[in-house]
Amino acid sequence: MKQIVYGLLVMLVAIGISSCSAPEKLGVGEQRVFRITHADSTGRMFSEIWTGPRLESFGVLEISSEYFDRAMHTSDSRFSTVRFSRLLEKFQLKRGEDAVLLNCFDDYQGILSLHDINRYDLRLATNIKLTSYRPDWLNPLLIIVPNGKQAPFQERFLTANIRELKFVRLNDYYAPLQKIAGHSPEAREGLEVFKNNCLFCHSLKGRGGNKGVRLLEAYNFSNESDRRRMLIDFKNSHHKDNSEKQDIEQFVTEEKLERVIDFLKKFEKQVEG
Template identity: 55%
Template sequence: MKQIICGLLGFFLVLTFSACAPKQEEVEKIGSQRVYRITLSDPFGRIFSEFWTIQKLQALGVKEMSSSYFDRAMKYSGTEFEAVSLLKLISKFKLKSGGDAILLNCFDDYQGILPISDILKYDLYLGTKIKVGFGSSKPGWLNPLLVLVPDGKTPPFEERFLTANIRELKFVRLSDYYAPLRKVSQTSEQVKQGFEVYKNNCLFCHSLKGRGGNKGARLLNNYAFSKAAMQKKFLADFKSFHHKDNADKQDVEQFVTKGQLKSVADFLLAMQKRAEV
């Protein structure tokens, strides 16, 4: 009887603790309550952050807009957004350490990056609300904050203008960010082209040398690019996953030609050779 009573008491205590313990969602990372981190550094390299609510962002001035660029890439029609100007947001900060780009860290380990020159040139916006057209399905990653190209602007058709699910905007210097990769890219014109294609379409999911996101596999670990058979497998795997009917709306095939993809393989081969030295 004593054992039974002790057992019941133990069960009751566990149950009570479970009920009283704070839920994981209540101590979530930044962004769970519509709060986003904006990170800068001063001339001495000291890093500091501000936290912006969705309401504070919208106080910059909300614009209801569409984006034919977005709809084209996502195979949608009539998507509606509420958005704020990235130019207005940037104007709120004094960039004292030479920052010329914004790194976009996302909840799903995707990592985008936008040069400030592109934000100025194409008047890019930051979507705070999205409503897809009737009958369209929305993948789990397609959430604010998201980069938007306004109608009337025509940047290159590339993955880098479609970053979504953003939790942090971090001001960085492009020269520092790409430094670990750029040296390898100077090997040949083909490798240089592969680097450009990779950084504009692939690096956001497939990181290299500590740069980029970790949403996708690490390609240098999965393929021996010195072997023709493995290069062929890489091309086939890309086509089988990143095609236009991809269930998760990750159609990267629309942004790259077969020749460009081959140059990406050459760039990744150069990266592997460099690692072996």
């Protein structure tokens, strides 16, 4: 009898050790750990490690977002969110920072001005509940436009999978691209469309993300056939039924895409020159 009891105890201890030593492995974007990079009182840049629970200590609000559902072609989505402005209040910005760079796990890079964060009462979602298919990239932290806020309908208000928030100066960030656009009305219009919808995946001059192809390597924008090919590739990759649910076509009309090509053509000439 003692041997049976002893055997059972050994089994229970083994099971307990096994369950403690093999915690559930979280996927990319589910770590609920992220960085906030900013300047200290001396102006020196450094990073703080934050967790989801620490962020949620500012107060969690369960909300829906018509903006999100419209952009993602979903319905009745729900989010656990924290007011972005509450987080901003924790930091004293010493170097004229007026924007937050959003570096993501999948090499996407978003950016939002502090003005827009406050104007549209933007939220950081720490939990996402969808009633339909959820693509791999759609993980917290996620930018959410709450109901009742009329933010421009653009890709930049849908940044997901955020791993780092970094305070920057907006003019410094965009300066290399503004210089390329120059005074050309078409190129400047193209830059505005590009930086609000495309730069996050297709970097230029060290700005933006690397989730998508490098456009200047993939296309020769001085060549008419390559420009047409780019238009075709855009429509084939960024329509509403694409598998990644990244419908950029809803933000960028064909006319706007033509202005983007004008900007990239000018950019290409500057690089070659």
